Amino acid sequence: MPAVAPGAIDCDLHPAVPNVKALLPYFDDHWRDMIVQRGVHELDSISYPNNAPMTARPDWKPETGKAGVDLDRLRVEALDGFQTSLAICNCLYGVQLLYTEDMAYAYARAVNDWMAAEWLDKEPRLRASIVIPPQNPVYAAAEIDRLAGDRRFVQVLMLVMDEMPLGRRRYWPIYKAAERHGLPIGIHAGSAYRHPVTPVGWPSYHAEDSAAQAQAFQTTLSSLMTEGVFAEFPELKVVLLESGFAWLPSHMWRLGKFWRGLRMEIPWVDRHPMEIAKDHVRLTINPRDVPPSADAVERLMKHFESDEMLLFSTDYPHWQFDGDDALPEGLSPALAQKICQDNPLATYPRLKETV
Amino acid sequence: MNVKTETRTSADVNQSAKLAIADCDIHPSPKSVEKEIYPYLEKRWQKHNETYGLLLRQPYQNGPAYPKGQPDASRRDAYPPEGGRPGSDVKFMGEHHLDVHNVQLGVLNPLKSGQGLQNVDFAAAYCRAVNDWQISHWTSQDARLKGSVCLPYEDAALSVAEIERRAGDPNYVQAFMLIRTSEPMGQRRYWPIYDACAAANLPLAVHAFGFGGSPSTSSGWPSYYIEDMVGHAQSAQAMVMSLVMEGVFERTPGLKIVVVEAGFAWLPPLAWRLDRIWEKNRDELPHVKRPPSEYIRDHIWLTTQPFEEPDRRSHLKDTMEWIGWDKLLFATDYPHWDFDDPARLPLPKVNDATRENFFLGNALDLYGLR
Numbered sequence A: 001m002p003a004v005a006p007g008a009i010d011c012d013l014h015p016a017v018p019n020v021k022a023l024l025p026y027f028d029d030h031w032r033d034m035i036v037q038r039g040v041h042e043l044d045s046i047s048y049p050n051n052a053p054m055t056a057r058p059d060w061k062p063e064t065g066k067a068g069v070d071l072d073r074l075r076v077e078a079l080d081g082f083q084t085s086l087a088i089c090n091c092l093y094g095v096q097l098l099y100t101e102d103m104a105y106a107y108a109r110a111v112n113d114w115m116a117a118e119w120l121d122k123e124p125r126l127r128a129s130i131v132i133p134p135q136n137p138v139y140a141a142a143e144i145d146r147l148a149g150d151r152r153f154v155q156v157l158m159l160v161m162d163e164m165p166l167g168r169r170r171y172w173p174i175y176k177a178a179e180r181h182g183l184p185i186g187i188h189a190g191s192a193y194r195h196p197v198t199p200v201g202w203p204s205y206h207a208e209d210s211a212a213q214a215q216a217f218q219t220t221l222s223s224l225m226t227e228g229v230f231a232e233f234p235e236l237k238v239v240l241l242e243s244g245f246a247w248l249p250s251h252m253w254r255l256g257k258f259w260r261g262l263r264m265e266i267p268w269v270d271r272h273p274m275e276i277a278k279d280h281v282r283l284t285i286n287p288r289d290v291p292p293s294a295d296a297v298e299r300l301m302k303h304f305e306s307d308e309m310l311l312f313s314t315d316y317p318h319w320q321f322d323g324d325d326a327l328p329e330g331l332s333p334a335l336a337q338k339i340c341q342d343n344p345l346a347t348y349p350r351l352k353e354t355v
Numbered sequence B: 001m002n003v004k005t006e007t008r009t010s011a012d013v014n015q016s017a018k019l020a021i022a023d024c025d026i027h028p029s030p031k032s033v034e035k036e037i038y039p040y041l042e043k044r045w046q047k048h049n050e051t052y053g054l055l056l057r058q059p060y061q062n063g064p065a066y067p068k069g070q071p072d073a074s075r076r077d078a079y080p081p082e083g084g085r086p087g088s089d090v091k092f093m094g095e096h097h098l099d100v101h102n103v104q105l106g107v108l109n110p111l112k113s114g115q116g117l118q119n120v121d122f123a124a125a126y127c128r129a130v131n132d133w134q135i136s137h138w139t140s141q142d143a144r145l146k147g148s149v150c151l152p153y154e155d156a157a158l159s160v161a162e163i164e165r166r167a168g169d170p171n172y173v174q175a176f177m178l179i180r181t182s183e184p185m186g187q188r189r190y191w192p193i194y195d196a197c198a199a200a201n202l203p204l205a206v207h208a209f210g211f212g213g214s215p216s217t218s219s220g221w222p223s224y225y226i227e228d229m230v231g232h233a234q235s236a237q238a239m240v241m242s243l244v245m246e247g248v249f250e251r252t253p254g255l256k257i258v259v260v261e262a263g264f265a266w267l268p269p270l271a272w273r274l275d276r277i278w279e280k281n282r283d284e285l286p287h288v289k290r291p292p293s294e295y296i297r298d299h300i301w302l303t304t305q306p307f308e309e310p311d312r313r314s315h316l317k318d319t320m321e322w323i324g325w326d327k328l329l330f331a332t333d334y335p336h337w338d339f340d341d342p343a344r345l346p347l348p349k350v351n352d353a354t355r356e357n358f359f360l361g362n363a364l365d366l367y368g369l370r
Helices: A020-026 A029-038 A071-080 A101-120 A137-147 A169-180 A206-227 A248-265 A273-280 A294-303 A333-347 A349-353 B033-040 B043-052 B090-099 B120-139 B156-166 B188-199 B225-230 B232-245 B267-280 B292-299 B313-323 B352-366
Strands: A009-013 A086-089 A126-131 A153-161 A185-191 A238-241 A281-284 B021-026 B103-108 B145-150 B172-178 B204-207 B257-260 B300-303
Touching: A009 A071, A009 A238, A009 A333, A020 A029, A020 A101, A029 A101, A086 A101, A101 A126, A101 A137, A126 A137, A137 A169, A153 A169, A153 A206, A153 A349, A169 A185, A185 A206, A206 A238, A206 A248, A206 A273, A206 B225, A206 B232, A206 B267, A248 A273, A248 A294, A248 B225, A248 B313, A273 A281, A294 B313, A333 A349, B021 B090, B021 B257, B021 B352, B033 B120, B043 B120, B090 B103, B103 B120, B103 B352, B120 B145, B120 B156, B145 B156, B156 B188, B172 B188, B188 B204, B225 B232, B232 B257, B232 B267, B232 B292, B267 B292, B267 B313, B292 B300
Parallel strands: A009 A086, A086 A126, A126 A153, A153 A185, A185 A238, A238 A281, B021 B103, B103 B145, B145 B172, B172 B204, B204 B257, B257 B300
Antiparallel strands: none
């Protein structure tokens, strides 16, 4: 396997909120009182059952409690372990899943302030994504504006399955705010569970929920492109997190084929979707749904027609690989270098300020 | 697309293809439901149709929720000169399509067949009538054409009855469903259908579209027809995933699934993803004994229309090798607007045997027609 050279930038790792108690200092009096008074349970999404195999790599899993709650372990296992220079924290506490938008807004603010105080202040290698309440795009934009001055927040975080496909214009205030501050939109695996996780209803197994994320990323990209998000926000970049990436070329072929036949329906899409993807879409490297042979991986990489789209990630503490096998076989050293360092720096302008 | 149409007749049969071909996705329509379908539909259901019509899990009585890109989603040159909808005249279809493209085997996949109706009894009666009509108006009129047994698939018992009624009848080469089912296809309510298909030695074709009622994306309904069309690929992936992860192929090893009109290039990445997830979640899936990619390799066939068109054919060649050339079936989707012309297909360079199998042999093998 190609080793990860020192200085890589880890674009997806997951510090976890240990419990709601840890967040209480970051709520205002009203919400602190509401949470205690109502006995609000933990907002742990069913996307990551706490003891399911992929939620925590066996050697990164504590004896009790959640993985990813301990800064010291994260330093040793993720940062020192891969000799990363910088790492972007994507907190997956289930804020986006709430039905009450005011509550989601309060939780988003608390999670972000907790992230700044408990992680970013304590470890200079860490950066973070701004958690927003997509339930209300106006609140979401306000939260982006509130935090954008803190240059350690380098991205806006959304989940791939929300109330509506993410290209819908309802969400555009979020993209406008992100573009204004030079922040990419990070779209992470996961669902608000407003709809079944497949277009044909609810599956039976957790494994299917995991596998279905790839189809959700595909329809989300279709939506972002067909609705004209990248025509309206030409500076905007979208980073697909924990998405897999092998599906991207074939999905663009299919969208491109229909674009040729139906472009009169979406006249603002003035070039092939693959060209749009090369300019606006980035994908993280883990999990990697790649063929078993290095030769096939090498061929798959050519299907991207670009060496700028993939970004290094460990997905710590999720279990996607063992040992330090963080990159698939079949990457050339030059491509590995692009994935680990050059591409993240090009994608996240704020990272350059500190490297 | 209809920017420019051209008229070709059997006199200038396409010489570049030369081969006889199989077209695994042709859509026949009745000229008149009253004249062609009613003779096979009980009086009760004729009256029901007059009173309530064909009520699907979709908003409109008269057409799809996403207006098509073309009238009747059809090629403008496919309207029969004698009148009627595109694909409604067996003679004209013979001259306009089968002769011109040297189609030796044409597989009929009727779309307004009663499948997906809210009322499953009506769905069963209508499917049965459409299945009779395929013989009287099509397969008995042109020996190149073969029918598909349309199933009222939301009710397994009624579907099994229809499969058993048609088993062994050489007019049909497969059973037929639509991809957007109301629950994932691997779930137990559908299992009797798979057993019956395997017992009758009928491959089960699963075609794009359908009326399951769930939004066509897991983030809700999209805005555009293009998303609806591209999205069949994601629905097909969900279908294959469910069949594999529920252990259907372990349980019914004789089941052969043909994915129709939903693309094909998505299959290898799906198989790689399922393998990785299966490996890590074995304890949740004790009924899935082998890596998902192995079941997929053994049990899934795909028709190629609408044919994926990357800039470089070598990329498509990689993909087709990863799927397996023996699992790909050529189809045109006649008379629809996104028809793939066999003479202009950007097929990667392959040897003659592979090419012949792609256009014909694979279908003859699958349907037992060699």
